[in-house]
Amino acid sequence: MLTNFLRVFKFGWQEFLRNIGISVGTIFIMFIALSLLAGTLFLKGISESLITTLKEKIDISVYFKSTTQEGDIFKAKEKLENFPEVEEIDYISREKALEAFKEKHKNDPQIMDALNEIGNNPLPASLNVRASSAQSYAAISNFFEKGEFKNLVEKVNYRQNRLIIEKLFSISALIKKGGLAISLFLIFIAVVVTLNTIRLAIYAKRKEIEIMKLVGATDGFVRGPFLIQGILLGLFAGFLSFMVFYGVDILFPSEGSLIFAELGFSNFFGKNILLFLLIQIGGGIILGAISSLVAIQKYLKI
Template identity: 30%
Template sequence: MKVRTLWYFSREAGVGLGRNGLMSFAATATVTLSLMLLSCFYIVIANCNHFVNMAKGVLEIRVYLKDGSDPVAVQQRIAELTGVKRLRYVSKNDGAKWLEKNLGVADLFTENENPLPDMVNIKLTDDAKVKPLVQQLTALEGVAEVEYGKTFVESMLIVTRVIGVIGFGLVLIIGLVVLYIIVNTIRLTVLARRKEIEIMKLVGATDWFIRLPFMLEGIFIGLGGAFISIVVMSKGYHLLLAYIKQLAPFIPLLSERLINQGLYLIIPALGVCFGALGSLLSLKRFLRV
């Protein structure tokens, strides 16, 4: 599309918005409130995922080695596995010293009587797949047993799946409701100009020639609503963080910078999509002349 043509359609869209100021304001307000609602769900879901990742970050897998196995070779094989962030080797003698220190007992075991196995403690990456990794560790030569807090891990995985399913479902439902509201709001604007559309069709204007100004109106409305919702939600999250730090500083919410990065990417894209799609769906019936 030529710049001159785009400028023409943009100007027509601006004229249309100004001519139907009340409807345009109503549509922008609807988009703003809808995007603010979606922003709230994004903030909640993002923080829930953050909590799950933090829980995974503190999770530690313990690998107990067989007697006589080569700890260096086992550590090299473990380090090559996907999901391993770092590992720490604890010999049976170091384990005995730690136990003696915590129990307050000296010389708990003699060197030949020490029943503790050599052990490798593993820290996981944020994207680690725990169960497959445990299966790989168990199959390694020289590994006697793998301990990883099975109940906690399985509960954490269930929580992750539930959050993902509920989050996706809520965003989908809210998105459809938002689109329905926007379509009906923009339809009122289109309805007020139906005679203009009919005349344009009768004099030979193509469907896309008619659609583009309305699509740009919808995009402008969507961007306007996105801008307002980002400003409000960003400021609101800033105040929420300050309040949480005073009331419960131990709750590790996502930083304002990370939340804003997501809002800046997602909300304008949703605003443009809702505005353009709402305009197209609203015009569909009126183009049949």
């Protein structure tokens, strides 16, 4: 049985090499499809990671009217501290806000001149609030906009932050759907190309197949080399795709590249390397095998 398998594998390898030009073209198409599929997975994971990171960094800034007494602000702060979802509250007085503003714009004479012309401090006192989860910010925002302190509040910037999060979710969904649609289209093209590659191999060996059947070769022995050929095409395409991703991880480590550090490429690829291996190499083998089986069923009449 092992001898038969080795012979079938040998004939399959010979078919792979016999039409090397067509094989390389087929591998390239499959490589593009598998790489795009893996790239979609990567972009989806990175976008979700980015959203999570931004959620952790985002906060609410509550700006109070200039007439609000500091004691009233502290009362609001004390009540807010009783919220279980609130992690941190920073009070920024009008004086502290003015100092920070001057420090930020000290090299801009136009802004500094305008500030001096105003004379008094135009900046409001504020509370910067960080919560344990993004879902908690709506309740905190309502506390200031609709609660007992609503007449003291000038503005709550929760709406702007929420728009950022929603925009990122939209981009993530677009990446997922768009990338998946293009990947499926290219996979379909890869199946068609592989199917035609096997069809050409079957056509080229039609006389040999007739002779093999006359001397008693089994159907499995005749079909086997074409199945092996398809699997080899998928294996090489998947391996090449995986090595490109692995090469990028080696050549551009997060520690040495600001862009890749921000994207978290190495971290995401390293944590999901087995998944990438399965999708690219395993997916390539399955893609090649299915294409071969369809071609054998359709074109190999024995």
